[in-house]
Amino acid sequence: MDLNNLTIEAARSAVQDRTTTAVALAEEHYARIQKEDGQIGAFLTLSKERALEQADRMDFMAAEGKPLPPLGGVPVGIKDVMSTRGVRTTAGSKILDKYVPPCDCTAVTRMEAAGAVVLGKMNCDEFAMGSSNENSAFRPVRNPRDLNRVPGGSSGGSAAAVAADMAVVTLGSDTGGSVRQPASFCGVVGLMPTYGRVSRYGLIAFASSLDHIGPLAKTVKDAAIVLRTIAGRDPMDSTSADVPVPDYVAELDKPVRGLKLGVAKEYFGEGLDDEVRHAVEGAIDKFNSLGCEIVPVSLPHTPYAVPTYYLIATAEASSNLARYDGVRYSHRARGAKTLSDMYRRSRDQGFGAEVKRRIMLGTYALSAGYYDAYYLKAQKVRTLLTRDFDEAFRKVDAIVTPTSPTAAFRLGEKSNDPLAMYLADIYTVTASLAGIPGISVPCGETREKLPIGLQILGKHFGEATILRVAHAYEQAA
Ligand code: GLN
Numbered sequence: 099m100d101l102n103n104l105t106i107e108a109a110r111s112a113v114q115d116r117t118t119t120a121v122a123l124a125e126e127h128y129a130r131i132q133k134e135d136g137q138i139g140a141f142l143t144l145s146k147e148r149a150l151e152q153a154d155r156m157d158f159m160a161a162e163g164k165p166l167p168p169l170g171g172v173p174v175g176i177k178d179v180m181s182t183r184g185v186r187t188t189a190g191s192k193i194l195d196k197y198v199p200p201c202d203c204t205a206v207t208r209m210e211a212a213g214a215v216v217l218g219k220m221n222c223d224e225f226a227m228g229s230s231n232e233n234s235a236f237r238p239v240r241n242p243r244d245l246n247r248v249p250g251g252s253s254g255g256s257a258a259a260v261a262a263d264m265a266v267v268t269l270g271s272d273t274g275g276s277v278r279q280p281a282s283f284c285g286v287v288g289l290m291p292t293y294g295r296v297s298r299y300g301l302i303a304f305a306s307s308l309d310h311i312g313p314l315a316k317t318v319k320d321a322a323i324v325l326r327t328i329a330g331r332d333p334m335d336s337t338s339a340d341v342p343v344p345d346y347v348a349e350l351d352k353p354v355r356g357l358k359l360g361v362a363k364e365y366f367g368e369g370l371d372d373e374v375r376h377a378v379e380g381a382i383d384k385f386n387s388l389g390c391e392i393v394p395v396s397l398p399h400t401p402y403a404v405p406t407y408y409l410i411a412t413a414e415a416s417s418n419l420a421r422y423d424g425v426r427y428s429h430r431a432r433g434a435k436t437l438s439d440m441y442r443r444s445r446d447q448g449f450g451a452e453v454k455r456r457i458m459l460g461t462y463a464l465s466a467g468y469y470d471a472y473y474l475k476a477q478k479v480r481t482l483l484t485r486d487f488d489e490a491f492r493k494v495d496a497i498v499t500p501t502s503p504t505a506a507f508r509l510g511e512k513s514n515d516p517l518a519m520y521l522a523d524i525y526t527v528t529a530s531l532a533g534i535p536g537i538s539v540p541c542g543e544t545r546e547k548l549p550i551g552l553q554i555l556g557k558h559f560g561e562a563t564i565l566r567v568a569h570a571y572e573q574a575a
């Protein structure tokens with residue numbers, strides 16, 4: 099079976115009609131991982147036993163002529179920030195090097211209930227902090243399109259595996275761009291749903307008011323199938339929304355003619371690479387020719403988004419990461435003399451440089467005397483950013499922007515300059531702060547054949563619309 103261009107439906111129907119078996123499909127993917135992943139580094143842990151058991155179950159159903167569930171026999175990968183019962187889950191950190199969770203993340207449970215075959219756990223930046231996957235404590239991931247370049251981050255392994263046909267789809271997490279940006283760098287589709295759309299039970303927390311789980315896929319339709327599978331209320335996550343889940347797949351083919359698409363000048367300013375600008379402008383022309391109305395909108399607080407995000411995200415991270423103290427679950431340093439010495443040494447040995455930087459930034463921002471000036475102020479600006487979008491969405495159905503100001507950069511190019519790395523998150527952190535959904539869809543290439551991503555942002559719980567717009571573009575492009 100040709101692994102290239104294997105979509106969810108192609109894989110599922112091949113298993114259903116016995117053209118292949120789910121076991122053979124899993125084995126072929128493992129063979130591909132064996133061959134390619136030494137260079138790329140997308141997987142941290144393989145869950146072969148679990149995968150083959152599930153594949154067997156799907157083959158049994160198919161052999162009995164029973165209809166397979168929507169992801170029946172489809173090989174998938176899970177970012178290593180999502181708990182998998184009995185399968186090591188590290189969050190890309192040495193501090194969780196040996197952590198084997200006692201339960202599954204709800205999104206994983208739902209994927210498996212829909213028949214997905216979990217091949218393994220995907221490499222990522224440590225605790226999802228990063229934009230290049232160079233902050234993984236284990237190894238960086240290389241971009242399959244150019245091995246000297248980063249795949250983006252923090253869901254770099256999830257994006258690279260889909261791009262290199264080592265999984266049909268993967269789950270990633272997005273706090274400030276970590277699904278959308280690596281999708282754009284690797285030339286795949288990446289969707290961040292509305293805050294609360296997908297349960298985060300079992301997700302290792304980075305910044306709880308910003309964390310989202312979302313799919314990385316080869317096609318918009320595959321992203322829609324996965325979202326339909328994982329979305330919806332979960333009693334185990336009180337922040338998951340009790341909002342009905344539409345049939346995202348059925349809505350994909352509705353015409354886009356007459357839709358109003360916003361274009362904000364704040365997303366086309368200084369720092370935007372010319373080739374990216376050109377590609378995104380080309381996409382806007384394409385929407386015009388599809389009968390969409392292009393409407394200028396203004397998102398005036400955009401310049402404050404990066405500092406706001408890096409205050410709130412680090413503050414929440416400093417609080418969330420306090421639990422890794424060497425007592426339970428996480429790495430414990432040897433040779434400590436006292437309890438506080440044990441805490442200190444365990445955290446010092448277990449966390450990498452970027453995670454430590456963020457814990458210090460966040461602790462500072464929350465400390466007495468600075469709270470009002472930093473954290474509280476940032477929350478107020480967050481409200482203004484959200485209002486910008488509310489205002490814009492009174493006039494338009496979706497907003498189109500570049501996903502990232504540049505295509506994939508070289509390994510090492512920004513790793514010694516955290517500020518440059520943070521600033522490149524400019525187009526993705528706004529939606530995260532506002533809690534609205536966003537999707538990145540491939541939109542051409544640079545002269546050097548590096549993928550470019552087009553971002554489409556929607557209203558709260560407006561995933562059906564952005565998926566439809568992305569699908570129309572994908573079909574037309
Ligand atoms: N690049 C951003 C950061 O480093 C976003 C990460 C994410 O979305 N998890 O925080």
